[in-house]
Amino acid sequence: MDASSFHPPERTLMGPGPSDVHPRIREAMARPTIGHLDPVFVGMMEEVKDLLRYAFRTENQLTFPVSAPGSAGMEMCFVNLVEPGDKVIVCKNGVFGTRMQENVERIGATPIPVEDDWGAPVDTAKAARALEEHPEAKILAFVHAETSTGAASDAAELCRLAREHKCLTIVDTVTSLGGIPVEVDEWGADAVYSGTQKCLSCVPGLSPVSFGPRAVETVKNRDAPVQSWFLDLNLVLGYWSGEGGKQRTYHHTAPINPLYGLHEALVILHEEGLEAAWARHRQMHEALKAGIEAMGLGFFVTPEARLPQLNAVTIPAGVDEAAVRARLLEQYNLEIGAGLGPMAGKIWRIGLMGHSANPTNVLNCLGALEAVLADMGAEITTGRAVSAAMAQLGQ
Amino acid sequence: MDASSFHPPERTLMGPGPSDVHPRIREAMARPTIGHLDPVFVGMMEEVKDLLRYAFRTENQLTFPVSAPGSAGMEMCFVNLVEPGDKVIVCKNGVFGTRMQENVERIGATPIPVEDDWGAPVDTAKAARALEEHPEAKILAFVHAETSTGAASDAAELCRLAREHKCLTIVDTVTSLGGIPVEVDEWGADAVYSGTQKCLSCVPGLSPVSFGPRAVETVKNRDAPVQSWFLDLNLVLGYWSGEGGKQRTYHHTAPINPLYGLHEALVILHEEGLEAAWARHRQMHEALKAGIEAMGLGFFVTPEARLPQLNAVTIPAGVDEAAVRARLLEQYNLEIGAGLGPMAGKIWRIGLMGHSANPTNVLNCLGALEAVLADMGAEITTGRAVSAAMAQLGQ
Numbered sequence: 001m002d003a004s005s006f007h008p009p010e011r012t013l014m015g016p017g018p019s020d021v022h023p024r025i026r027e028a029m030a031r032p033t034i035g036h037l038d039p040v041f042v043g044m045m046e047e048v049k050d051l052l053r054y055a056f057r058t059e060n061q062l063t064f065p066v067s068a069p070g071s072a073g074m075e076m077c078f079v080n081l082v083e084p085g086d087k088v089i090v091c092k093n094g095v096f097g098t099r100m101q102e103n104v105e106r107i108g109a110t111p112i113p114v115e116d117d118w119g120a121p122v123d124t125a126k127a128a129r130a131l132e133e134h135p136e137a138k139i140l141a142f143v144h145a146e147t148s149t150g151a152a153s154d155a156a157e158l159c160r161l162a163r164e165h166k167c168l169t170i171v172d173t174v175t176s177l178g179g180i181p182v183e184v185d186e187w188g189a190d191a192v193y194s195g196t197q198k199c200l201s202c203v204p205g206l207s208p209v210s211f212g213p214r215a216v217e218t219v220k221n222r223d224a225p226v227q228s229w230f231l232d233l234n235l236v237l238g239y240w241s242g243e244g245g246k247q248r249t250y251h252h253t254a255p256i257n258p259l260y261g262l263h264e265a266l267v268i269l270h271e272e273g274l275e276a277a278w279a280r281h282r283q284m285h286e287a288l289k290a291g292i293e294a295m296g297l298g299f300f301v302t303p304e305a306r307l308p309q310l311n312a313v314t315i316p317a318g319v320d321e322a323a324v325r326a327r328l329l330e331q332y333n334l335e336i337g338a339g340l341g342p343m344a345g346k347i348w349r350i351g352l353m354g355h356s357a358n359p360t361n362v363l364n365c366l367g368a369l370e371a372v373l374a375d376m377g378a379e380i381t382t383g384r385a386v387s388a389a390m391a392q393l394g395q
Numbered sequence: 396m397d398a399s400s401f402h403p404p405e406r407t408l409m410g411p412g413p414s415d416v417h418p419r420i421r422e423a424m425a426r427p428t429i430g431h432l433d434p435v436f437v438g439m440m441e442e443v444k445d446l447l448r449y450a451f452r453t454e455n456q457l458t459f460p461v462s463a464p465g466s467a468g469m470e471m472c473f474v475n476l477v478e479p480g481d482k483v484i485v486c487k488n489g490v491f492g493t494r495m496q497e498n499v500e501r502i503g504a505t506p507i508p509v510e511d512d513w514g515a516p517v518d519t520a521k522a523a524r525a526l527e528e529h530p531e532a533k534i535l536a537f538v539h540a541e542t543s544t545g546a547a548s549d550a551a552e553l554c555r556l557a558r559e560h561k562c563l564t565i566v567d568t569v570t571s572l573g574g575i576p577v578e579v580d581e582w583g584a585d586a587v588y589s590g591t592q593k594c595l596s597c598v599p600g601l602s603p604v605s606f607g608p609r610a611v612e613t614v615k616n617r618d619a620p621v622q623s624w625f626l627d628l629n630l631v632l633g634y635w636s637g638e639g640g641k642q643r644t645y646h647h648t649a650p651i652n653p654l655y656g657l658h659e660a661l662v663i664l665h666e667e668g669l670e671a672a673w674a675r676h677r678q679m680h681e682a683l684k685a686g687i688e689a690m691g692l693g694f695f696v697t698p699e700a701r702l703p704q705l706n707a708v709t710i711p712a713g714v715d716e717a718a719v720r721a722r723l724l725e726q727y728n729l730e731i732g733a734g735l736g737p738m739a740g741k742i743w744r745i746g747l748m749g750h751s752a753n754p755t756n757v758l759n760c761l762g763a764l765e766a767v768l769a770d771m772g773a774e775i776t777t778g779r780a781v782s783a784a785m786a787q788l789g790q
Contacts, residue, residue, distance in 0.1 A: 003446055003665045005419070006439045006658050010427045017648060021428040024400070029652055030425035032405045033416040033598055035730045044401045051398055067600060068463035071647040072625045099624065106622050197648055203428055205462060205600065205650025227501050227622050228474075229494065230467045250735065252466040253412060253592055255600025257424055258653055260401060267398045335430045340645065 011329070012356070014365055015337030016147050016310060017175070018197035018204050019353035025202055028264035029257050036254045044263055045240070051266035055177055055200070055274065056192065056210045058184035063210040064240040065196070065262055066231070067255050070174045073193030073207025075103055076231040077170045080219045081191055084108035087137045089130045089167070091122040091153070094146035095340050096172055107227065112137060118342055119312065121305040122153040124161065131165040139168045145176035148340045150312035150349065151305045152180065159187040168214055174198060177208065178269055179281045179309035179353060190215040199281065199309055201354025202265035205258050281308045284357040287392040288350065291366035294388035295373070296381045300347045309357065312347040316378045321345055324372055332368040359393050406724070407751070409760055410732030411542050411705060412570070413592035413599050414748035420597055423659035424652050431649040439658055440635070446661035450572060450669065451587065451605045453579035458605040459635040460657055461588070461626070462650050465569045468588030468602025470498055471626040472565045475614045476586055479503035482532045484525045484562070486517040486548070489541035490735050491567055502622065507532060513737055514707065516700040517548040519556065526560040534563045540571035543735045545707035545744060546700045547575065554582040563609060569593060572603065573664055574676045574704035574748060585610040594676065594704055596749025597660035600653050676703045678788070679752040683745065686761035686784035690768070691776045695742045704752065706745040707738070711773045716740060719767055727763040754788050
């Protein structure tokens with residue numbers, strides 16, 4: 001075996017995540033590793049929790065990063081709140097709603113699916129009907145920002161409906177956190193999870209979560225033990241809390257350096273300010289949109305439901321979409337995303353997340369996409385995209 | 396909120412993990428993030444798998460790092476191989492055997508505990524008796540190197556006994572991998588998991604695992620679905636394998652930069668050579684032992700079962716052990732570990748793992764420990780520890 005150090009190329013990451021990682025975050029990842037019970041590390045953990053409360057707009061005490069990717073954050077919410085035999089209304093309009101349903105089934109609980117077309121937001125009227133028809137349902141689960149389609153759903157209204165029917169909510173904010181308003185307390189969401197590699201622009205591997213008082217109460221009053229040892233909130237609590245002089249209990253060894261990275265990512269977000277970050281994502285989306293439309297390409301999601309940070313662009317007829325992505329990667333070091341499942345071959349997913357949401361990326365992406373499409377003989381309008389985006393950017 | 400960048404102190408990590416992270420690994424963590432489906436990243440993943448096979452001494456195809464800490468690697472082994480109603484013989488001689496039993500219980504299976512004193516190795520005669528008394532048992536699970544006590548068990552013999560009784564094995568090699576021989580194929584172990592933050596000297600957060608053909612067959616022929624979506628090998632397989640031209644399926648977003656770190660850690664191990672790494676751990680242990688004994692302190696574990704990489708040192712009578720550790724940390728930037736559970740207040744755990752197993756660390760640790768203990772009035776022999784260690788090191 002001839003093994004030598006790995007030196008990745010420098011890519012521009014405009015797919016569905018990971019997004020471009022800010023150099024400050026990469027630098028933070030390389031800082032000296034200290035012990036996970038070191039008082040200095042424990043102090044940093046408290047700051048991470050405070051900063052996550054800022055990002056989630058919540059006062060929830062139980063707000064912390066799970067030591068694993070977003071899909072483990074999802075699983076933490078489900079295995080702690082759902083017990084065998086429970087009924088859970090699951091809104092499905094893409095990959096991640098489907099994954100929620102699988103989580104429910106693996107617990108031995110009963111999912112009640114509310115289905116919408118991929119690319120459409122969750123229909124709140126359908127959700128309301130399901131809540132009425134299933135008064136015994138314990139939880140309403142939905143995805144705020146569907147990464148597989150680029151559609152945003154009305155989280156405030158869905159949480160309101162759930163509360164009206166005495167249902168708890170589990171909300172996927174993986175792609176929304178830091179990119180569009182996530183208002184955990186204002187919504188009254190009970191359990192939310194997110195990821196680090198989207199609009200927080202950190203490396204993948206951690207999943208910020210937040211649990212409100214009703215969720216905590218539910219976990220504490222379970223009949224059955226939580227089926228996962230690693231994700232059992234009752235155990236994790238002893239590690240991540242320890243407020244009021246209580247001793248921090250060893251649970252698992254926290255991923256020290258990735259947490260340095262998340263801390264730095266959240267400090268950067270706090271410096272910019274949440275509102276400014278939301279405005280920047282919106283502004284970059286408008287510029288990208290101007291360029292995409294100037295090329296004669298369209299968007300898959302209706303304007304009202306369109307996520308600024310994840311743009312589902314329809315692929316022009318007759319174009320080998322995989323070849324386009326391969327050329328963008330090889331010739332321009334630019335990554336954009338393919339469609340998943342039924343969206344494969346129909347859309348590209350162009351991410352403008354976190355540090356990736358900047359004018360240079362928008363202009364480079366439009367220029368590269370236009371050049372590759374033109375070269376491959378696609379029927380697009382050339383020569384207008386970049387200037388349209390620049391006009392939108394006020395440049 | 397006043398949030399600013401976090402700058403950790405530089406510590407010497409000689410506790411039970413994390414160990415000192417090699418500067419090359421920290422540097423690797425800061426390299427540019429690329430996409431988790433990028434062909435260049437996929438190529439690196441294949442190298443990580445090859446390097447892990449080297450470290451585990453196995454040809455097992457299904458060898459890869461779980462995207463979460465060692466306790467998730469443990470849970471992956473249990474939730475995939477154990478089904479509700481199964482009987483699992485669990486050898487318990489410390490914290491991690493106890494955690495194995497909790498895993499079995501949470502699956503709805505029946506643990507058959509084989510108990511040994513903390514600090515003692517697993518008694519193979521007791522394990523043999525349990526296998527005879529419970530011919531219906533499906534799995535024998537044990538910890539090769541108990542991190543909570545510093546005791547090594549006879550993995551080869553335990554695996555042999557299990558095979559003789561048609562039992563599968565689950566083996567915890569968290570603290571052994573890279574420090575003492577782990578011979579997955581020679582043992583015929585069916586499922587092993589490890590951690591990155593011990594003798595691989597990488598940052599915490601990933602769990603290398605390896606599954607042999609009998610284990611894979613068992614997972615494929617399950618009756619019940621695996622209770623965890625995140626840890627279901629049937630799904631993870633599609634992501635980490637994809638050999639033979641099969642397309643890699645999206646499962647979760649891999650922790651890109653931590654995997655750069657693991658790759659570099661494994662390259663470093665391969666450069667040194669496994670046998671050389673084992674010899675170095677042994678040699679550093681001998682030096683530390685000479686110094687510890689010259690001070691008049693003793694070891695908790697009998698010489699035959701003693702792990703070179705994790706030294707359980709008995710605390711001299713009348714000493715406030717927490718104060719000693721606090722002073723080592725504050726005055727010498729040196730971290731050593733406390734005892735866990737019944738070992739609390741009885742032992743310190745001094746790690747010599749991976750990059751931490753070097754002469755400078757051994758001498759610094761002995762010098763600092765002697766100075767602090769002498770200053771606190773402990774009854775130790777002074778002035779001999781460092782020279783005894785140096786003599787052992789041939790310096």
